[in-house]
Amino acid sequence: MDETSIILCVDDDSTVLSALRSMLSTHFGSELQVEFAESGDEALEIEAELRAQGSELSLVITDFMMPGLRGDELLVQLHERSPSTVKILLTGQSDMSGVKRAINDANLYRFLEKPFANDDIVLTVRAAIRAFCQERDLIRQNEALRRMNAELEEIVAARTEELVEKNRLLEVLAVTDKLTGLYNRRKLDELLDEELVRARRYEVAVSIILLDIDHFKRVNDSYGHAVGDEVLVGIAKLLRDHSRDADALGRLGGEEFVVVCRHSDAAASMVAATKLREVIAAHGFPGVGQVTASFGIATCRADDTAASLLARADAALYRAKGAGRNRVEPEHD
Template identity: 45%
Template sequence: MKRDLQVSHHQSRTDKPAASDFPGLLQAAMDSLDSQIALIDGAGVIHYVNKSWCDFGNENGMPSGYTWIGSNYLAVCRAAGNRGDCDGRQVYAGIKSVLESDAPCFQYEYPCHSPNEQRWFMMRIAPVLEAENRYIISHNVITGRKLAEQRIERLNEKLSLLAVTDKLTGLANRMKLDDALESEITRAHRYRKKLSLVLLDVDHFKEVNDKFGHSAGDAVLVRIAEILRANVRATDVVGRWGGEEFLLILPECDVVAASRMAEKLRLIVERHSFVFVGKRTCSFGVATYQSGQDCTALLCLADSALYRAKNSGRNRVEIAADIKPYANTSDRTNKLASLNQAVKQ
């Protein structure tokens, strides 16, 4: 065993390259790297580049045989920044901070897409150890990682959307509606803005499921969702509240405007002929936010108005009774009558 170690040690000493061979070996090693490597001085002047650096330049429009040695890399970055290149401006500032010893190193991810493919790189600069006034710059390909990050980001966005979307109709689900309503009530209270709700329910929906099957019932819900989505404002939130109920959150919308919208939707549904099912109708309850109300109170008002619409013959719009704390029932009735007249007009 001892003799084998001695022989091995002797062979390693005889196989060791001479010191004079080292610069050539180092050059070959640097040229074998995929990373683009350059050596600059404290002024940003390039003193060395490896083969990958030259190849990348040739692939991206630099003339064949271009001499990098003596070029000022810092000046190139500054010129790019002056032309409005955000990446060039940030890289210039980062390199400058290292050259002026304000930072031990600097690295920056940036895109550099070609006509045929998407590409990303990581640029890094750091001082060369035990070498005064010399700094090494590397550009490493990170395209694989960036593409993987983009796929994960898209997947996360999709999952986030699914978490707040009703699977059947594609509208906002109950969780999304709860969050949106709480946010809108906070905004209405803080800025004294109008806010209304419209709660609607498909009339005799159980009859649809019992007579035509659940697939037909689902088709009715999907079509109503499409009608709602197509006939509200971009600022409105439309969602499936549960079962055959839908909720509209209408920011900056008073009771008259909300009731008119409900009446318009009621007529559209009434005149529509649903596949397999034929004519269907919906009942609507409208409520408007009053200062101090929370989500539960406002929803209860809309629900009570919807309940009244269902009990009054269905296929109608009812407005929540306690719009204001009127002194007596007669005042409240007169107010509702005037609102209903305004809606019809």
């Protein structure tokens, strides 16, 4: 017993209490703190005082027949307050109904018949205290395990959330142009394939706008690649701000961008491209000033692949370049 255990002895016979006091003091000394009560009501008061002080009864030994609360009734009430307390019932009568009640409703540890033998009491008390300490340690261990499990669950949940977020970011990076945040070439090829299948299945129009920044090499040569990158980022932002939510935006590479216009025919995509051309030409880019872009447009045909659609838009773009730049050219029939 690492800690001092508290025992409560309850009997209306002071002679019995005195015998218990002498016997427990002789065999246990300072190992036990022994409290005495001459009635069930007094026993309940002592238990309440101990509980208020943060102490718990390890063991209660009570007589069965007492004025007021009988021993079995006392044990039932104590059990409601302190289920872990070990209960021993002393009885000089063969009233098994009370013993059964104490067993069923108060988790009675043992009952001893009067007159009791000192050795029997000592052995029973020692075993009862050991049982209480084991139960208390088990409760503490279970609580520690519960806390550890809760902490582990929190760690696992946090790690899982972290992994989910990292996987999400990896998925985004796998389809995103690192500089501009627009779709990369790989994602654009995949997306165009899907849109062409959808266009044929549902007989809806899909067009693409291909644009290339005019004289971009001069920007890099005159102002440096860092400034050139800022221009690319600025173009991407203008595309986001002035395109429909339904449109998909990507960077094919270098200074070339593409807008996938869902549910847009040639006329609608011409309007959209003209608007983007004007917005870019009117924008002032930090450190550079005005830049322009040339545009080529192509609309999905029945036998198109992503490559053939891009090729027609690219041909239209180069016609725009050859015609003086800063203009929009549709595909040739």
